[in-house]
Amino acid sequence: MALVICPECGKSNVSDTAVSCPECGFAIKAHFDKIKFEEIRLKTEKQAEIRKQEFETEQKRRQEERIKNVPQLEKPQLIAPIVVSIISAFIILLGFSMSCVSDLEAEYSSSHGNGDPRFQGGFLIVFGLCILGYAIYLFYKRISAYNLSRNNFEEYQRQVIREQDALQKRLEAERAAKTKQQANMPKCPICGSTNVVKISTLNRTVSVATVGLASSKIGKQYQCKNCKHKW
Ligand SMILES: [Zn+2]
Numbered sequence: 001m002a003l004v005i006c007p008e009c010g011k012s013n014v015s016d017t018a019v020s021c022p023e024c025g026f027a028i029k030a031h032f033d034k035i036k037f038e039e040i041r042l043k044t045e046k047q048a049e050i051r052k053q054e055f056e057t058e059q060k061r062r063q064e065e066r067i068k069n070v071p072q073l074e075k076p077q078l079i080a081p082i083v084v085s086i087i088s089a090f091i092i093l094l095g096f097s098m099s100c101v102s103d104l105e106a107e108y109s110s111s112h113g114n115g116d117p118r119f120q121g122g123f124l125i126v127f128g129l130c131i132l133g134y135a136i137y138l139f140y141k142r143i144s145a146y147n148l149s150r151n152n153f154e155e156y157q158r159q160v161i162r163e164q165d166a167l168q169k170r171l172e173a174e175r176a177a178k179t180k181q182q183a184n185m186p187k188c189p190i191c192g193s194t195n196v197v198k199i200s201t202l203n204r205t206v207s208v209a210t211v212g213l214a215s216s217k218i219g220k221q222y223q224c225k226n227c228k229h230k231w
């Protein structure tokens with residue numbers, strides 16, 4: 001309790017807990033309660049704002065630290081791409097040699113249950129080209145990353161973190177989508193199993209046509225494969 005001046009009539013030594021001013025009847029308590037309440041609200045808001053800023057600064061600091069900790073990329077080794085190129089070249093050559101057969105030879109092979117070598121050869125060529133193409137793509141990416149890490153190490157570090165974050169985001173989105181899908185999946189009301197099939201309209205019509213009105217599928221949409229319950 002404190003003694004205040006009435007804000008309405010200016011009478012001094014009025015208690016701030018008095019319901020009304022003894023002079024003019026002004027609602028003293030309600031007035032000062034409102035001021036106190038407003039002060040508390042502002043203070044809480046300010047604290048929340050400070051906490052939010054602290055959190056954001058901390059997040060930023062952590063992100064910068066992650067970026068700084070990305071190590072320098074080592075020079076790419078040529079051995080792996082060379083080995084992959086040799087293997088895919090071998091597969092492509094094998095495919096060519098298999099597809100370069102005469103009609104007679106092809107027919108002979110087919111009639112002995114070994115399939116058409118021209119078709120198999122074609123498949124091998126495509127397969128070899130796919131391996132080669134993918135290897136070139138990976139090697140190109142590796143070289144680009146290496147060049148960037150040498151020319152602009154900081155930008156390279158940022159890019160690595162960006163890629164990590166994008167991957168993380170994608171995985172999280174996939175997980176969220178899966179959870180949502182599971183939540184929307186029909187569940188058996190008896191045993192709770194999600195191993196449930198939808199009874200198609202056709203299936204239901206056939207069932208009704210063959211066993212008549214006794215069909216257990218009338219008015220039922222789902223069947224549980226676990227306990228055979230229909231609902
Ligand atoms: Zn007053």
Ligand SMILES: [Zn+2]
Pocket residue numbers: 188189190191192193224225226227228229
């Ligand atoms: Zn069930």
